[in-house]
Amino acid sequence: MRATIDGVLLADTDREHIILIEGSRYFPADSLTIGTLKVSPTPYVCPWKGQALYYSVETPHQEYIDAAWCYPHPKRSAIETVGHNFTGYVAFDTTRVVIE
Known part of the structure; x- marks a missing residue:
């Protein structure tokens, strides 16, 4: 799966590495394009x-404020509820970022 905005690649990984939480797709940190997130x-x-x-x-065209987020230290109970350790995984605002 790929996350892009304005044609700029933000993240790219195989579907099996994505963690789905409350409708948001979380990408592992090693799939992120260096330098695109601030x-x-x-x-x-x-x-x-x-x-x-x-x-x-x-991006070269614009800055998209708060278009991505992660949980650097999620609660243990959240990890247990999700069934995967999503520490450091990044999700994107799909009203602005295309995920396909």
Whole structure:
């Protein structure tokens, strides 16, 4: 699966490496294109997953604020509920990022 925005590749991995959580596809960190994500200061805490880390996506055309996020230290109970350790996996806002 590939995640792109403005024709820029953000992530690319085989479907079996994707973790689906609440309708969002989470890509492993090693599938990300280096230099496309910039840490955002936006705070967010999910009641069941824990503290999120947001990213802005930078392309040659535009910056997309908070278009991606991950859970660097998800709650153990969330990992157990999901059935996979999704620490550091990155999801994208599908209203702006194309995933195919």
